[in-house]
Structure formats: C-alpha cells, structure tokens
Amino acid sequence: MEKRLTTTAMLFSVGFVFMLVCMVGAFFYGIQIGSAKTEAKYISENEDANTAAASVSPYQQQDLVSFYHTVFLPYREFQNEWFAAMNKLSQGKTIEAASMFKDLSSLADTKAKEASSVDMQKSPLLGQAQVNYIRSLKLFKDASGMAAASAKTLTSNELIKHVEQEKTYLSAAQFALTAQQSYYSAMLKWSATVDPDIPSEYKAPSILELTQWQKLPITIKNKVMADQLLTRKKLTSYYPQDLTSRVDDFAQSGQAKKMKIHTLSAVVDLLINTEAVRSGDFTESKSRLFQQVLLPQLPFFYPETN
Incomplete structure (x- = not known):
C-alpha cells in the first residue's frame, strides 16, 4: 500500500525549504552589505589620504635641501669658477684667457647636466629655479666659448668689457638671478608653514x-x-x-x-x-x-x- 505524507510532515518540509531559502538569501544579502561597507570605507580612506597629501606643502625642509645639493650647488660651483676667472683677468694675471674660457665652457656643460639629474617640478618655485639655472649654465657655456674665441685678439680689459656686454652673458646672468629669486621665494613659503605669522608671499x-x-x-x-x-x-x-x-x-x-x-x-x-x-x-x-x-x-x- 502506497504511503502518503501526513499534513504535518508536508508542512514541516515546506517550512524547512522556506527557512533554507531565507538563510541563503540572508547570507548573500549580508555579503552585499559587507562589500558595500568595505567599499565605502576604502573610498573614504582614499579620499582622506588624498586630502592629507594635498595639504602637505611642496616646500618642505627636505625639498629645499635636495634642491641645494642637486641643483643650486652645481650652479654655484660654476659661478665661483667664473668669478675667479674674471678676477684673474681683471688683474692681468693670466695670459691663457682662451684656454681658461674653454675650461669654463666645458665646466658649464657638466654642471648643467648635474643640475638636470633630478626632477624638482613637484615644487613649482623650485621647478622654475631649476629650469632657469640650467638655462643659465647652458648660456654660460656659449658665452665662455665666444669669450675663448675673442681672447685671441683682445687685451684683458677689452675682453672683460666685451664679455660683460655680450647678449649671451647678459641672458645667462638674468636667468641665474631669476632662479635665485625663485629659490628664496620658496624659502619664504617654507617659513610660512613653520610660523603662521609669516606670510607665504x-x-x-x-x-x-x-x-x-x-x-x-x-x-x-x-x-x-x-x-x-x-x-x-x-x-x-x-x-x-x-x-x-x-x-x-x-x-x-x-x-x-x-x-x-x-x-x-x-x-x-x-x-x-x-x-x-x-x-x-x-x-x-x-x-x-x-x-x-x-x-x-x-x-x-x-x-x-x-
């Protein structure tokens, strides 16, 4: 004789299946909620990190120091040699002016490459100063080369006047002074981050x-x-x-x-x-x-x- 499920057994089976469906649904709903919360937390933390990064001044102590050693110092080393050479020339202590200026041209080229070895563009003023120091050194290279050629026909005093009036030298000096102004403006911005009573400009x-x-x-x-x-x-x-x-x-x-x-x-x-x-x-x-x-x-x- 075929056995039939009692009403109680049938209700129990249906109830069990319904409960199982609810549990599965609740499980996947929980996963969805958890994922949404995790994603929201990640987005919030990422935004906080971006906000914090944006609030950090691009003119920190280490930025100024890095610029000094990698850009300013190479330029300064050339400038010292340039002034020493011009001083010798003004005192008539050298008869090898052509050779001296050839060496300065080579030195300017070397120092321009050194000053180009790092990227300072994350700090706008330091980036501007770097570009202008490099331009200055490249122009000093050209000015020195022209001075070496002129040294063969001019006296020391005539050569000094010729060099200081020549457009390439004047442009080189202008770029150097502009770079210097940018560097010291960056130092002012740094001081404003340390002392709120100091203006950044x-x-x-x-x-x-x-x-x-x-x-x-x-x-x-x-x-x-x-x-x-x-x-x-x-x-x-x-x-x-x-x-x-x-x-x-x-x-x-x-x-x-x-x-x-x-x-x-x-x-x-x-x-x-x-x-x-x-x-x-x-x-x-x-x-x-x-x-x-x-x-x-x-x-x-x-x-x-x-």
Whole structure:
C-alpha cells in the first residue's frame, strides 16, 4: 500500500525549504552589505589620504635641501669658477684667457647636466629655479666659448668689457638671478608653514622705510634682497643673505641715521655701488645680528655644520 505524507510532515518540509531559502538569501544579502561597507570605507580612506597629501606643502625642509645639493650647488660651483676667472683677468694675471674660457665652457656643460639629474617640478618655485639655472649654465657655456674665441685678439680689459656686454652673458646672468629669486621665494613659503605669522608671499613696496625693514622676518628680508639684485640685474659672488646682513648692520650701527638715509633702496644702492658687501658677511655677523631666527637648515646658512 502506497504511503502518503501526513499534513504535518508536508508542512514541516515546506517550512524547512522556506527557512533554507531565507538563510541563503540572508547570507548573500549580508555579503552585499559587507562589500558595500568595505567599499565605502576604502573610498573614504582614499579620499582622506588624498586630502592629507594635498595639504602637505611642496616646500618642505627636505625639498629645499635636495634642491641645494642637486641643483643650486652645481650652479654655484660654476659661478665661483667664473668669478675667479674674471678676477684673474681683471688683474692681468693670466695670459691663457682662451684656454681658461674653454675650461669654463666645458665646466658649464657638466654642471648643467648635474643640475638636470633630478626632477624638482613637484615644487613649482623650485621647478622654475631649476629650469632657469640650467638655462643659465647652458648660456654660460656659449658665452665662455665666444669669450675663448675673442681672447685671441683682445687685451684683458677689452675682453672683460666685451664679455660683460655680450647678449649671451647678459641672458645667462638674468636667468641665474631669476632662479635665485625663485629659490628664496620658496624659502619664504617654507617659513610660512613653520610660523603662521609669516606670510607665504611678500612684495616690498616701492618705498620701504628702514624702520619697516627692521621688523621683517629674515626669510622675507632675504627674499627682498634677491628681488633687489634681480631688479638691478646684478650677478654677485655673494648671497642675498650677505646683503641682508650688511643692510641690517648699516641700520643698527647708526650709520644710516648719521647719513640721513631712510629707505632700503638707498642703502642697497650705497652698499652695492661702494662694493661694501662680501661673500661670508652673513656668517660673520650671524651670532651678533641673527640670533634665534627662523632659517632652513641649508649649508650657506649654517656653514659650521658642513
């Protein structure tokens, strides 16, 4: 006789199947919810990371130091040799000017390649400075090559005048001064990230009184001196901070008051025209004039640590 399922057994079977379907559905629904939460968490963390990365200044201490060693120093090493050669020429101490300028041309080419070895473009001002230093070195290479050719027919004094008036040299100097101004502007931006009371940008008024100048932080002063040298198209063997120290010394010693000089530009003109600034002036006066000032840890600010 065929056995039939009782009503209770049938209901139990249907209930069991229904419960199983619900459990499977709940399982997959849980997976979907979990995946959605995980994805949302990942997106949120990724956005937070991007926000944090965007908030990091592109002018950190390590950026300034990296630029110094990989871009600025190669340029500076060439510049020192250039000024040494021009000094010898002005004193009539060399009769091998052609050979000297050929060596300078080769050195400029080598240093341009060194300055191109890294990419500083993540920091806009440092990127601009790098490009302009490289351009300057390439132009110095050409200027040196032309000077080597002219050295065969010109006297030392004639050669100096010829070189300093030649368009390639003037362009090389202009690019170098523009690069210097960008580098010191980057230092100002760095100082603003360390001290919120310091502005990240500063443009001096056309007439800046010495009383106003003396209240400025040193990173602003140095940037202003880089501006002053660029405006005057004055390529120098000394740094902007050397000029800063001489201006401060001139003002604090009472000389400015005694000579009735009240503006920064007047003091700068006097110091430059009388050749009263030397490389190393900042280092010599640092302990006297610049105690506990905010400066990046760069070798030309702290030469004793080299």
